[in-house]
Amino acid sequence: MEFQIKQIAEFLGGEIQGDPTAKVSQIEKIQEAQEGSLCFLANSNYENYLYTTNATAVLISKKFVPKKPIKANLIIVEDAYKAFAQIVEIIHNFTCKAKQGIEEMAFISKQAQIGRDIYIGSFAYISDNTKIADNVKIYPHVYIGEKVEIGEGTIIYSGVKIYDGCKIGKNCIIHAGTVIGADGFGFAPQEDGTFKKIQQLGNVVIEDNVEIGSNCTIDRAALGSTIIHKGAKLDNLIQIAHNVEIGENTVMAAQAGVAGSSKIGNNCMIGGQAGLVGHITIADKTNIGAQAGIISSIKTSNQVLLGSPAIEIKQYYRSYAVFRNLTEMQRKIIELEKQIADLKKSVTFE
DSSP, X not given: OOEEHHHHHHHHTOEEESOTTOEEOEEOOTTTOOTTEEEEOOOGGGHHHHTTOOOSEEEEETTOOOSSOOOSEEEEESOHHHHHHXXXXXXXXXXXXXXXXXXXXXXXXXXXXXXXXXXXXXXXXXXXXXXXXXXXXXXTTOEEOTTOEEOTXXXXXXXXXXXXXXXXXXXXEEOTXXXXXXXXXXXXXXXXXXXXXXXOOOEEEEXXXXXXXXXXXXXXXXXXXXXXXXXXXXXXSOEEOTTOEEOTTOEEOTTOEEOTTXXXXXXXXXXXXXXXXXXXXXXXXXXXXXXXXXXXXXXXXSOEEETTTTEXXXXXXXXXXXXXXXXXXXXXXXXXXHHHHHHHHHXXXX
């Protein structure tokens, strides 16, 4: 696989600074790139590598102004990171052979409806009354429960378990080990100190263009649906409890967890290991920092929150400036108390 720089520039709508006939055959990191490689610069922390890289071509953004001469050919685009994503997708589609067909050891119920141009790997299990649309790929050792619906173009990797009644939209990607539709954590305390299980009668609905990482758990609703709205992206090792709603184009980093019946708005960003209590609402475009703890509803959009319990970022920084110095403040207070005590001893009151 080899491309001329001018072909890449034409596809991306970019401008060339250098030799348009130069050829690239691979993509590498800017700090490791060799001749014949294409790389990109989108993070200023890597700028120094731009002046020393051996790459044949580098994608850079229009707004970037070099400080030194650059020996590599440049492809100048509006946004280098977005352009890089486009190129990677093309190469992935070009080099990865699309799997098709049903492997011999797969089990498919006679009551299941199977679309065209699908792939079902060995030891996958497709239950009764399941509907699988065209161009779906189901890798080995996947379990699909009864009355599940899977939309066109969705990819489900090995080891995924989708329980009865759940619905998966179009062009979703679900990575290995994820469980969708297990029972929510619902138990009623009894007078004798035991807990009685509350049966979870709902399902999980995952809308179009959602990607879910490895080893996530998305619990079915007690009643109604747990919903992951279109365009949302979930990292690995995330817990979504029963009756939660994740808004459109919201992204969540690894090990975040959301307790039952909470509603997260559209275009939110939730950092790794953040935790949200149940029965709260998060406004659109809320950014929640890593390890933050959200204990009440966030009603104002476009906020950045840090800490546990989480507070607005400016307030957090002001508070942090104080509590990072608590040890020194304590030392000074102890010294002042000692000085006051000494003064009291030296003063005679008539």
